[in-house]
Amino acid sequence: MPESSVTLAWPGKARLFVDDEATPRASPPEVAHTRCGRGLYLFGDNARALSELARTHAGRIALAYLDPPFLTNRVHDAVTRSRGAGGKIVRASRAAFDDRWEDRGAFLASLGRRIALARELLAPHGSLVVHVDPKTSHYVKVLMDEIFGEDCFASEIIWRYRRWPAKTANYQRVHDVLLRYRKDPAARPRWNQAYEPLAASTLATWGTKKQNAVFDGGRRARSSSLATESLGVPMGDVWEIGVLAPVSRERTGYPSQKPEALLSRLIETLSDPGDLVLDPYAGSGTTLAAAARLGRGFVGIDQSEVARDTTRARLAAMGLALEAREAPAKSA
Amino acid sequence: MPESSVTLAWPGKARLFVDDEATPRASPPEVAHTRCGRGLYLFGDNARALSELARTHAGRIALAYLDPPFLTNRVHDAVTRSRGAGGKIVRASRAAFDDRWEDRGAFLASLGRRIALARELLAPHGSLVVHVDPKTSHYVKVLMDEIFGEDCFASEIIWRYRRWPAKTANYQRVHDVLLRYRKDPAARPRWNQAYEPLAASTLATWGTKKQNAVFDGGRRARSSSLATESLGVPMGDVWEIGVLAPVSRERTGYPSQKPEALLSRLIETLSDPGDLVLDPYAGSGTTLAAAARLGRGFVGIDQSEVARDTTRARLAAMGLALEAREAPAKSA
DNA sequence: TTGGGTCATGAATCCGGCA
């Protein structure tokens, strides 16, 4: 069956793989490379940075995590708090990233190009995860089917969270979507099996012991309970992880910050210690922090000064310093 | 922003609204209309049946639920169990529906045409829900954005279930996707607010009392706990509902049968008693049974004899009989 | 150290006021 025969079409789609694309803002001309422990941080436009990495990191990335803006058509601010003279808390906000686009086509062209560039850096056993919301996920999935090939699609992961209620005549949105693709479905993938707790109904009937399917002359009989402890159910594709609490110590003030628990689960299951994790939309640096904590190397990219400063402070708090700049590689 | 500028493209997409489409099998030539209490059952090709309904039911449907095949490229069998001579259980299987397609384009053309036809039957306050899996949902969503207009998109509902764990080097799939669109975003929608239980952490801190945000001259002050009981948190778009247990009383043997709890939630929140619910892929009749139980009228359509027989038995068990055939309406 | 009670506050959505 020719599965990839259905694709997205829009005026100007050809821009997708052209360097001179319509980005919301002028990008800084050069990419600054900085070391940080076993990690690397690139300050500059991520498309340009990914192109440069092709010379040094092709085929070396175990996990690429992309958390692009969600096509909100707004500028998002970072909020910093400090104590003023009278002990009063003073709030300041700086633009962290610009999520305004000419139209959906421009958004998809920009994202698609970066996905394709990041894909080139993946090891055969590697995978790439894109984090989106349920308004954009469908377009992005069809685009990724075209870029990767549909047989490389691995999972639609649902991140389910709880948050403040809003009055609306609709089911309230309480999930994000993570799309995972593999570089090469023929290669043995990186995979560290994780488990989640048994359902309450299972615990009531079976306790924490393993169940064993019993067959009676080809027919299914009542399962028996084994002496072995169950590890739990294999991790599913719906993850219940809390959003960052407003007063969480983890919170940096950077908008759209993701919880480290989410990234830790991805990194632990999809990479081994010592592997390299890539985040081209590094933002507050959650991916890099989680990777470092789990003994993985990392490559982070962002073009926003607020993002760079936030990440630097965050890694410094972990004892990792962004070192002095290396000479930027000449752009290709 | 011209949002609908991105659409799906495939060879032969023009077939979408043409009557002579590529269906996997020849469809029966006529549609048989049967009454059933306050309900209506149409036996025959659902595209033809929906066209016929345009003459009698245009603008009358509060909720259309479409549970099409998931592009599995297989024939799905219904299994019936009966006791044979020696008291032994004898199993028989009959083909229930054919889910083989020339390619994805043919599948989308067929489904899209039926979605467009069902849309015509919706009341202004009505909505249409398509039930798919995470492999097809993305294509269907982009198609529906084109049919309805993107501002009519209401929710991506995640149905999360638990099932027997399988060993696989991937996150196990434990969810289906339901896409909801509204006919007219300007009309006041049918909406009966439902609630789910408060989170454990909230119960621990606040009990079952409502919280109240307090503002002190524009600035945020400490929230207070009110005397009023909280109703719980408004229903979200991730629903945890068990699949039918293999031995459930509800189970009919029809493949792909959905739990009545899932349909009941949709019907209760999106329609009022006395409203009409439509299911063009009626299958085992879950939607019709749930609608009847909740005091809604229904219109069911299916072209499979197994489906019709299963539905008839199911409704009969509820005290509803499919009456003798009416004269089929002449096709347009 | 631990556990219970209290504190602080994010950000979706609606609505009313005002330009």
Next chain:
DNA sequence: TTGCCGGATTCATGACCCA
């Protein structure tokens, strides 16, 4: 009329304090 802005609403949850 329409569109923008800011106030009101409301759970969720880690931090913090104290015994």
